[in-house]
Amino acid sequence: MRALATLTTANIRSFMRDRTALFWTLAFPVIFILLFGAIFSGPGNTTYRVGWVDQDTTSASGQLRAAFAQVPLLELVDGPLTESRSAMQSGDLRGIIVVPAGYAAALAAAGQPGASSPASGPAVTLDLYTDPSQQTSSATIEQVVARVTASLNVALTGRAPVLGVSNQALQTQDLTSAAFLVPGILGMALMQLGIFGAVPLVAQREKLILKRLGATPLPRWTLVGSNVALRLLIGLVQAVLIVGIGVAVFGVQVLGALWLMAAIVILGALTFISIGYLVAAFVRTEEAANGIVQVIQFPMMFLSGVFFPIEIMPSILRPVAVFLPLTYLGDALRQVMVNGSAFAPLPVDLLVLGGWFVVCLAISARFFRWE
Amino acid sequence: MTIANAADERAVIEVAGLRKRYGDVHAVDDVSFKVQRGEIFGLLGPNGAGKTTTVEILEGLRKPDEGTVRVLGIDAAHQPAAIKERIGVQLQTAALYPYLTVAELLDLFRTFYARSRPTAWLLDAVDLGERKDAQTRHLSGGQRQRLSVALALVNEPELVFLDEPTTGMDPQARRSLWDLVLRLRGQGCSVLLTTHYMEEATHLCDRVAVMDHGHVLELGTVQDLVSRRFHERAVHFDTLPGVDLERLGALPEVKRAVVEDEQTVLYTGVVATTIAALLELTEGLGLEPQNLGIRRATLEDVFLDLTGRALRE
Secondary structure, three states: OHHHHHHHHHHHHHHHHOHHHHHHHHHHHHHHHHHHHHHHOOOOOOOEEEEEEEOOOOHHHHHHHHHHHOOOOEEEEEOOHHHHHHHHHOOOOOEEEEEOOOHHHHHHHHHOOOOOOHHHOOOEEEEEEEOOOOHHHHHHHHHHHHHHHHHHHHHHHOOOOOEEEEEEEOOOOOOOOHHHHHHHHHHHHHHHHHHOOHHHHHHHHHOOHHHHHHOOOOOHHHHHHHHHHHHHHHHHHHHHHHHHHHHHHHOOOOOOOHHHHHHHHHHHHHHHHHHHHHHHHHOOOHHHHHHHHHHHHHHHHHHOOOOOOHHHOOOOOHHHHHHOHHHHHHHHHHHHHHOOOOOOOHHHHHHHHHHHHHHHHHHHHHHOOOO | OHHHHOOOOOEEEEEEEEEEEEOOEEEEEEEEEEEEOOOEEEEEOOOOOOHHHHHHHHOOOOOOOEEEEEEOOEEOOOOHHHHHOOEEEEOOOOOOOOOOEHHHHHHHHHOOOOOOOOHHHHHHHOOOHHHOOOEHHHOOHHHHHHHHHHHHHOOOOOEEEEEOOOOOOOHHHHHHHHHHHHHHHHOOOEEEEEOOOHHHHHHHOOEEEEEEOOEEEEEEOHHHHHHHHOOOEEEEEEOOOOOOHHHHHOOOOEEEEEEEOOEEEEEEOOHHHHHHHHHHHHHHOOOOOOOOEEEEOOHHHHHHHHHOOOOOO
């Protein structure tokens, strides 16, 4: 145990003195998130695109649309509900207003003398979809719609509310949101941290450093343990930096429990470290390791939905995402951190990551050569 | 039989019938030798002779296919961990932990062993005291080599393996390392050394073994090896173009003629007779032997004679 502690200290010390390693593992993700965050979450225009779903298609519903169209904050986009929902999920719309079938009839009935009293609620209800994680835009849209309906109610009857609004929650995966990006970039950083671990490992073997350490009584698990300890530590520091910048600079709200986030970060780091060891088990030279690592990490970065939702990927690429561990790490982090919409249930995410970890660990334990 | 199988109390290394094969290549083929306590033992041979494989088996880094290996009385094939605690290993490696300082690296290695020498002693032994706070990546090749020797001495080993320890060192550093090796022997430490330098083997080694193609070809003191093969002296000169080696070999008193590194070497019982005949022959051909010289046979000659290759190849 003493050797494990001193070896880990030596690893940390070496890492702190290696400016290149420091830059790529700590400064680069920070620059990356600042850059991406600045590009995507700049101050947008002040109109919100809102879907207009007219299931009544009467002159009355047409008048209602005209009333909403006068509000300068809203830009109405007509379409059926299914289309509007998917447009909202992919970030095209900030909300959806649904006018139900029978709207005109209900209004007409409510206008009759002796119609239903206020106690029984409004005669007809508009569905309003907004995304709770988009707090500013959702609150604005809800307020605007409430005000419009209130004034319409007065205008329509002069008394009891005929028209009500029922707010519906619909989680969006908004391309332009830092809340979407931060967990994605954290996942990407952990992926690179783990997989790139193959390169120094192969280099140490190639330069006979592993052999030299093997000639000491040091147990091999100590050597592996100290390397993994260093990577985990860097992973946690990366997580603190990336999430910290997300919160401080881009106003991302961290909703999930910190211990659960830390656990996912550790599991994700372990998974990708084991993939790094798997690469090192089959690659002989440092150059080859560098190449293979790029071949693995680069497509994974773009096919795992860390920068944009999998839903907007071309459909032939989507099945690829289903196999990639980064898909599940990004998904788990997003669900826990910002309560984002799920690609898979959290336990499935964790199981897939754990499965990759166990399989890669078993294969590399079988084939890894110390020289 | 009991006597033959009994462990030799004085031996720090006992190897018998050692074999190791990689595919079709017999890297080590029936190697047997003993190294006594307090002895400096040299293992010589061209690249690919099987030296490295033999040494790695002794260090507990590889398992032999056949044969018995006892190091410090311990079965190296089955208890490598027990051996590693008590031996020192110096390897030709790039900087271990390039961002650690010399002293930090020595301190780190000290934590790997139950018993260790003080860092100051180690720094002093290899003259690296002034560089103790330098990161190892900033060391020169020779300094790095000295550090690797210091790392081999961290655990106060009873037996040290040195793998071409003076490669890349300047003559002064080489001398001071030789002194260190002799000092270690004085303290009862045994040394197994591989080297490409004939002078080093001659100066340091109590006994040497010459290996090639996985076999031990000769074993004994340097003096023994030389006199066993060469009663003659060597007459050497730049190889003459157009003169048959056979014709030179037929000159009076010449026992053998070989070409080595662009030089022709004639081993002769009587130097004067051979040189006179050589000059007569070359004058008749209108030639003059360049860089003509005479020397006693050396370990280099033994090596060349045994392996057909020069030691440094």
